[in-house]
Amino acid sequence: MATATTSDTTEAQLSFRRPSGARTVKNALATVYVGVATLLALIPLVWVLWTVVSKGARLVFSSTWWLESQRGITPRREGGGAYHAIVGTLEIGLICAVIAVPLGVLGAIFLVEYARGTRAARVVSFTVDILSGIPSIVAALFVYALVITILGFGRSAVAVALSLVLLMLPVVLRSTEEMLKLVPDSLREASYALGVPKWKTILQVVIPTSFGGISTGVMLGLARVMGETAPLLILVSYAVGINFSPTSATMGSLPTMINAGRDVAPGLPGYDRTWAAALTLIIIVMLLNLVARGIARATKLKEK
Amino acid sequence: MAKRIDAKNVDIYYGAFHAVQDVSLTVEPRTVTAFIGPSGCGKSTFLRTLNRMHEVIPGAHVTGSVQLDGTDLYAPGVDPVAVRRVVGMVFQRPNPFPSMSIFDNVASGLRLNGVKNKGVLSDAVERSLMAANLWNEVKDRLGRAGMGLSGGQQQRLCIARAIAVEPQVLLMDEPCSALDPISTLAIEDLINQLKESFTVVIVTHNMQQAARVSDQTAFFNLAAQGKPGRLIEVGTTETIFSNPTEKATEDYITGRFG
Numbered sequence: 001m002a003t004a005t006t007s008d009t010t011e012a013q014l015s016f017r018r019p020s021g022a023r024t025v026k027n028a029l030a031t032v033y034v035g036v037a038t039l040l041a042l043i044p045l046v047w048v049l050w051t052v053v054s055k056g057a058r059l060v061f062s063s064t065w066w067l068e069s070q071r072g073i074t075p076r077r078e079g080g081g082a083y084h085a086i087v088g089t090l091e092i093g094l095i096c097a098v099i100a101v102p103l104g105v106l107g108a109i110f111l112v113e114y115a116r117g118t119r120a121a122r123v124v125s126f127t128v129d130i131l132s133g134i135p136s137i138v139a140a141l142f143v144y145a146l147v148i149t150i151l152g153f154g155r156s157a158v159a160v161a162l163s164l165v166l167l168m169l170p171v172v173l174r175s176t177e178e179m180l181k182l183v184p185d186s187l188r189e190a191s192y193a194l195g196v197p198k199w200k201t202i203l204q205v206v207i208p209t210s211f212g213g214i215s216t217g218v219m220l221g222l223a224r225v226m227g228e229t230a231p232l233l234i235l236v237s238y239a240v241g242i243n244f245s246p247t248s249a250t251m252g253s254l255p256t257m258i259n260a261g262r263d264v265a266p267g268l269p270g271y272d273r274t275w276a277a278a279l280t281l282i283i284i285v286m287l288l289n290l291v292a293r294g295i296a297r298a299t300k301l302k303e304k
Numbered sequence: 305m306a307k308r309i310d311a312k313n314v315d316i317y318y319g320a321f322h323a324v325q326d327v328s329l330t331v332e333p334r335t336v337t338a339f340i341g342p343s344g345c346g347k348s349t350f351l352r353t354l355n356r357m358h359e360v361i362p363g364a365h366v367t368g369s370v371q372l373d374g375t376d377l378y379a380p381g382v383d384p385v386a387v388r389r390v391v392g393m394v395f396q397r398p399n400p401f402p403s404m405s406i407f408d409n410v411a412s413g414l415r416l417n418g419v420k421n422k423g424v425l426s427d428a429v430e431r432s433l434m435a436a437n438l439w440n441e442v443k444d445r446l447g448r449a450g451m452g453l454s455g456g457q458q459q460r461l462c463i464a465r466a467i468a469v470e471p472q473v474l475l476m477d478e479p480c481s482a483l484d485p486i487s488t489l490a491i492e493d494l495i496n497q498l499k500e501s502f503t504v505v506i507v508t509h510n511m512q513q514a515a516r517v518s519d520q521t522a523f524f525n526l527a528a529q530g531k532p533g534r535l536i537e538v539g540t541t542e543t544i545f546s547n548p549t550e551k552a553t554e555d556y557i558t559g560r561f562g
Contacts, residue, residue: 117362184399185360186395186397186399187399187401187402188360189357189360189393189395189399190395190399190400190401190462190465191401191412191416192357192360192385192388193355193357193388193392193393193394193395193466194388194389194392194412194413194416194417194465194466194469195385195386195387195388195389195390195392195413195417195469196385196412196413196416196417197385200416201416204412204415204416205401205403205412208401208403208404209401209402209403211403
């Protein structure tokens with residue numbers, strides 16, 4: 001068939017006619033489909049954002065919101081802020097990151113630099129893939145069973161952080177793994193050829209080369225777990241006051257603050273605070289994403 | 305500071321695959337030796353056994369001995385990392401470290417081996433870049449990224465990086481195959497200067513290049529696909545190119561096969 005076409009074009013005169021009518025119509029239809037699909041996908045996103053911003057912005061832009069807790073404030077009373085919940089969310093996120101980031105990055109280094117292509121690496125990768133599909137409530141119940149029922153500790157922010165580690169670890173490990181795999185072997189060889197040992201090659205050549213990608217993965221993993229709610233409901237009690245201790249049984253957090261205010265009637269001050277808490281959570285997650293982009297840009301490999 | 309290489313009965317395997325069979329040759333200090341031969345004949349593989357770089361590939365192992373001024377590189381207890389500090393290597397494609405500036409690239413070998421003194425480092429960087437004929441082109445932009453240079457400049461940067469650690473031997477694996485003729489000429493001039501202080505071994509597919517730069521030429525070939533590569537003939541470049549002993553060498557050099 002290919003030869004027939006070639007001989008046709010060589011014998012017949014070449015013609016660059018306008019596309020046929022059917023093709024023009026198909027092209028127009030496809031363009032419309034694609035455009036409409038994009039718009040439809042954007043509608044819920046913009047809608048949610050608009051609702052949260054319009055209902056929550058007033059409180060979020062007041063200074064007391066960032067400085068005061070909800071201690072002694074009822075849904076019918078004005079005032080107070082989300083400081084207790086912001087502290088709790090950031091503290092839990094920090095504990096989670098402190099545990100998950102070293103484990104994930106070191107695990108990825110093992111898989112890519114030391115065990116690449118081995119059976120062990122395939123088994124671990126596969127397990128991590130399964131782990132990344134775990135629903136957050138299952139992670140929370142697992143930690144409840146292990147830490148609280150079997151080991152006998154009380155409910156605490158640490159327990160929440162542990163269950164979030166189960167959710168964040170696969171994200172960090174897999175993204176780091178992919179980033180390390182992108183580093184060309186020629187760079188490792190160049191380093192070995194200078195008489196540099198393997199561990200120094202990893203620390204000084206491989207990781208700096210992939211640092212932007214690794215930190216982006218960490219930030220996105222963190223952003224993912226900051227909004228998780230199920231572990232907070234199961235593993236710690238919501239507190240309206242300020243508490244810095246990660247081992248106490250109560251701690252505020254933004255998702256549970258939203259949950260606590262979900263049945264407040266519209267028009268009451270508590271109703272506005274619930275929306276403001278939602279907006280605050282979105283802002284924090286957005287800031288993490290921006291930081292991730294900032295790091296990626298700042299550490300982008302120089303090309304000039 | 306250049307050293308003599310004695311390879312005796314070297315056999316190289318990748319797992320069960322016999323890649324190179326029974327190679328013995330001597331490389332004198334301060335000379336350039338060229339390895340020529342068709343693709344897959346084992347010349348690059350053999351080159352990489354001279355600084356134990358082939359060990360990066362899992363399952364690779366070597367029998368026979370490679371001696372550097374009488375010291376066996378494959379004796380038990382020899383650290384391959386220490387071997388590579390003495391026997392440096394330049395690769396087929398320029399591979400500057402993308403996370404580093406021009407200065408840091410050249411200084412990397414010393415820095416990663418623990419040199420911290422800034423004066424020592426900047427002296428070494430200047431000396432190596434001068435030796436690599438790159439100093440005049442980059443002296444005003446040492447802080448810029450190495451990746452921003454042209455291909456030929458990048459390759460000279462990699463040569464500067466390799467000689468900054470002051471190796472005794474410099475191995476070059478087709479260093480000009482990714483470069484244009486002008487950059488190639490610059491590298492060849494450089495090789496002629498480098499042999500004043502280093503022992504140089506170069507793998508090349510370019511016969512004219514072998515004739516231009518080397519004192520000694522070794523011709524590798526393989527009997528058939530899947531069979532191990534062997535050293536067919538080694539001699540002074542003049543002899544190999546004008547009066548080879550083996551028919552296969554003559555055929556290859558005159559372009560009748562390969």
